[in-house]
Every structure is written in C-alpha cells, then in structure tokens.
Amino acid sequence: MFVSFILAKVQAYFRYRETVRELSLLSDRELTDLGIGRFQIDSVARQSAASMLLVDEPTSSTTL
Template identity: 80%
Template sequence: MFVSYILSKVRSYMRYRETIRELSLLSDRELDDLGISRFQIESVARQNAFA
C-alpha cells in the first residue's frame, strides 16, 4: 500500500513537470488562445497533476 502511494505521487509529479514543460514551449499567443497567461503555468500544471 505504501509503495503504491509513493508511485502515485511520483507519477503526479512527473505529470506536473511534463505539463510545465509543454506549456512553457508555447508562445504567448498560443497560451492566450488557451486562456492561460505565462505566470499561471505552474498553477495550471499543479491543478492538472494533483487533481
């Protein structure tokens, strides 16, 4: 049980980092089309990964 909990946390963190990486590669225009500003990237990634 403990191992599966740790694995789920590691997967969530990996998803968080991947989301940040992908959103950071977008231009400001592309982010604006998604309704996201550059300073919101970490918040959006956190909501996506840990929800």
C-alpha cells in the first residue's frame, strides 16, 4: 500500500516534468493556439500530474 502510494507520487512528478518540458519547447504562438500563456505552464503541468493521481486513487481505495 505504502509502496504504491510512493510510486504514484513519483509517476506524477515525472508526468509534471515531462509536461513542463514539452510545453516549454512550444513557441508563444503555439501556446496561444492551445489557450495557454507561458506563465501558465507550471500550473497546467501541476494539474496534469494531479489528474493522474486522482485517476489512480479510486482503484487503490477499492482494494481495502
């Protein structure tokens, strides 16, 4: 149980870093097309990582 929690946190962190990296590579024009400002990259990446944790949470709680 504890190991799966830590693993989920590590996976979420890697998803966060990957999202930041990919969005940072886009031009301002491409980000605008997506409806994202450059200053929003961090919050979008955090939301992406958090959504990954929320998706995994119900399956782990049903195993109790």
